Amino acid sequence: MWDYTPIVKDHFLNPRNVGDIPDADAVGEVGSLACGDALKLYLKLDDNKDKIVDAKFQTFGCASAIASSSALTEMVKGKTLDEALAVSNQDIADFLGGLPEEKMHCSVMGQEALEVAIFKYRGMDIPQHDSEHDHGHAYPDYEGELVCKCFGITDAFLKKVIETNSLTTAEQVTNFTKAGGACGSCIPKIKELIAQVLGESAAKPRTRPEKLSNMKKMQLIQEVLERDIRPLLWADGGDLELIDIDGSRVQVAFRKACAGCASSGNTARMVEMKLRDLVAEDIVVEEVTQ
Amino acid sequence: MKEIYLDNNATTKVDEAVFEEMRPYFCELYGNPSSMHFFGGQVQSKVNEARNRVAGLLGASPDEIIFTACGTESDNAAIRSALEVLPDRKHIITSRVEHPAVLTQCRNLRQRGYRVSEIGVDGAGRLDMEELKATVDDDTAIVSLMWANNETGVIFPVEEAAAIAKSKGALFHSDAVQAIGKIPINMTDSLIDMLSLSGHKLHAPKGIGVLFVRRGTAFRPLLVGGHQEKSRRAGTENAAAIIALGKACQLAAEFMEAENSVVKAQRNRLQDALMAAIPHARINGDGAERLPNTTSIAFEFVEGEAILLLLSEFGICASSGSACTSGSLEPSHVLRAMGVPFTCAHGSIRFSLSRFTTDEEIDKVIRELPPIIARLRQMSPFGREHLKGQS
Incomplete structure (x- = not known):
């Protein structure tokens, strides 16, 4: 059984805003019967055509697809179109108290339907691509080369999801987009895309975010440790383990060559500097032996 | 429960x-x-x-x-x-x-x-x-x-x-x-x-x-x-x-005869009643010789995991050939090999009975499943389009 949070279960068993809006201002449709999930999102705007006053959905899919759709409609009501466009798939997952990683593609589907609805309403160009199978998983606003032929997913769309969710493995990309989840022949291409995105994001200067929720902060600390710090230590035969995060206090234990190394104090300061640069100014790193 | x-x-x-x-x-x-x-x-x-x-x-x-x-x-x-x-x-x-x-x-x-x-x-x-x-x-x-x-x-x-x-x-x-x-x-x-x-x-x-x-x-x-x-x-x-x-x-060996008479009759009653109550459904393997205890029914325009979790709310335990329950993203290799149409491959539910199954249990499934399918079809964009004019 999937380990769904109580919020996911609640939104599945008692979905909010099911139905349609006959005079909707914006409608976004993604997915297909063949893919196993699909979402049709309806948005009604206020008289100024700026704020979303009502949202409804119809979803074909599993429990987390229904819950993600329900959550999405609740999240966007009352938002302006620009505010709504800022809702990310991670925000949908967070609203639900988290989704199993294999189900993250449900939150991506929600975010996409929203984007498609707003783009279409604004008359922005929505290029269509034809997938070779019946399996046209339409994320139609991303043109580009078709990578996953089974689910009809382009490189532009995959790069967007890889980048916004900081994905590093092909398995994660499958969990978030379904790409590579059927015949698997595009997995090498997905790995190339990950390398491209990682290369691009490494080249881009990274700055500290302005403000962070506690949850985001913890995530970011872990990410920086995994991506920026541990590879440096591995190069010298060392390693560290994250023991605890309490607000801005980060406890780490040094491993392998770093454990008991005379300069581990310096290493701890290096870790602290890096975290202060990339996460938050007030981070304090403490070394613990465990 | x-x-x-x-x-x-x-x-x-x-x-x-x-x-x-x-x-x-x-x-x-x-x-x-x-x-x-x-x-x-x-x-x-x-x-x-x-x-x-x-x-x-x-x-x-x-x-x-x-x-x-x-x-x-x-x-x-x-x-x-x-x-x-x-x-x-x-x-x-x-x-x-x-x-x-x-x-x-x-x-x-x-x-x-x-x-x-x-x-x-x-x-x-x-x-x-x-x-x-x-x-x-x-x-x-x-x-x-x-x-x-x-x-x-x-x-x-x-x-x-x-x-x-x-x-x-x-x-x-x-x-x-x-x-x-x-x-x-x-x-x-x-x-x-x-x-x-x-x-x-x-x-x-x-x-x-x-x-x-x-x-x-x-x-x-x-x-x-x-x-x-x-x-x-x-x-x-x-x-x-x-x-x-x-x-x-x-x-x-002692129960073999019951398995092929009592259990089989329960299975047949279950599938007949569900097929009568629910439009746009098909029995996977219909026409072939099958085990007496098993029936797999495909419901169009709905997804299996959602059906299973709603059945589970009534204590009913079944399984599905749908993608979402297995962690894979495609319907089961068995249904695909059989060429089950994609409109219903995702909505297949398997019921498998045993000598411990009671008539009351079968009655309960016959009672609870049709409204579950109707409810999910109401929610599904495809269900609405295809089932206009039907209950």
């Missing part, structure tokens, strides 16, 4: 009588059957009795029974053995709808240079016997075909298939995990060389399986070590589970 357990092809309740039979062999009679002393010896004689009982259900001889840890081990051992005893043959034949215990093994062997042919099925899940005939050749080491399909219950003509395999000198193995205990099986006048069974599918505990190997069929063990099971499967015997399986096989 009291469970309504209609997922017996996944696993079964251990029969109380089976549990009583095995109970003394944990804390009291815990001896090693291989020991020389009386204390091990008394376990040995119960293991022998169990072997006789298993052989009795299969119409086999006790020395043809090898106890293993599970159906998967039996399947793996059978295929590996065939390749070792026929080292000059590099071709394996199986079907597209096998259980992963066979299919994954064969596909791994393909990576190691073996030629693997997967025989197809028709829309009702029936094996393409012509394709099988055309595929078996002098290079074929083993043909491994399931007796009955776990998802649809469709029964393969394994004796006929075995005759085709033997005509070219290949060995024949059948994964009979779903069939044993549900339909009569007799190895006495059979051409089948090897056959797998799993205890937990017939009211014995998990962790015990059997590989039947016909007397005179060459066999190479998967596990080597001690002399247990006449050196055909090393490792200390799981005595309590073996004794339980013996009892379970004895009971299965």
Whole structure:
């Protein structure tokens, strides 16, 4: 059984805003019967055509697809179109108290339907691509080369999801987009895309975010440790383990060559500097032996 | 909440009588059957009795029974053995709808240079016997075909298939995990060389399986070590589970008639009532010969995981061939091999009954499922379009 949070279960068993809006201002449709999930999102705007006053959905899919759709409609009501466009798939997952990683593609589907609805309403160009199978998983606003032929997913769309969710493995990309989840022949291409995105994001200067929720902060600390710090230590035969995060206090234990190394104090300061640069100014790193 | 357990092809309740039979062999009679002393010896004689009982259900001889840890081990051992005893043959034949215990093994062997042919099925899940005939050749080491399909219950003509395999000198193995205990099986006048069974599918505990190997069929063990099971499967015997399986096989023989009359009637009543109450549904494997306890029904425009979780709210336990429940992203390989239309492949639900299923339980499913399907169709963009004007 999937380990769904109580919020996911609640939104599945008692979905909010099911139905349609006959005079909707914006409608976004993604997915297909063949893919196993699909979402049709309806948005009604206020008289100024700026704020979303009502949202409804119809979803074909599993429990987390229904819950993600329900959550999405609740999240966007009352938002302006620009505010709504800022809702990310991670925000949908967070609203639900988290989704199993294999189900993250449900939150991506929600975010996409929203984007498609707003783009279409604004008359922005929505290029269509034809997938070779019946399996046209339409994320139609991303043109580009078709990578996953089974689910009809382009490189532009995959790069967007890889980048916004900081994905590093092909398995994660499958969990978030379904790409590579059927015949698997595009997995090498997905790995190339990950390398491209990682290369691009490494080249881009990274700055500290302005403000962070506690949850985001913890995530970011872990990410920086995994991506920026541990590879440096591995190069010298060392390693560290994250023991605890309490607000801005980060406890780490040094491993392998770093454990008991005379300069581990310096290493701890290096870790602290890096975290202060990339996460938050007030981070304090403490070394613990465990 | 009291469970309504209609997922017996996944696993079964251990029969109380089976549990009583095995109970003394944990804390009291815990001896090693291989020991020389009386204390091990008394376990040995119960293991022998169990072997006789298993052989009795299969119409086999006790020395043809090898106890293993599970159906998967039996399947793996059978295929590996065939390749070792026929080292000059590099071709394996199986079907597209096998259980992963066979299919994954064969596909791994393909990576190691073996030629693997997967025989197809028709829309009702029936094996393409012509394709099988055309595929078996002098290079074929083993043909491994399931007796009955776990998802649809469709029964393969394994004796006929075995005759085709033997005509070219290949060995024949059948994964009979779903069939044993549900339909009569007799190895006495059979051409089948090897056959797998799993205890937990017939009211014995998990962790015990059997590989039947016909007397005179060459066999190479998967596990080597001690002399247990006449050196055909090393490792200390799981005595309590073996004794339980013996009892379970004895009971299965006693209940065989009920399985094919009472349980079958319940299954038929369930599927007939659901088909009558729910439009846009189809029985997977309809028209083929099927196990008496299994029915797999595909509902168009809805998704299986959502159905299962709503059924679960009523305590009803079933399973699905849908993608979302398995962690994979495509509907089951069985339904795809059968060419089930994509409009309903994602909405297939399998009910598998047992001798413990009651009429009241069937009534409850007949009552609760139609509104669940209607509710999900109301929510589905496709359901609305396709079902306009219908309730």
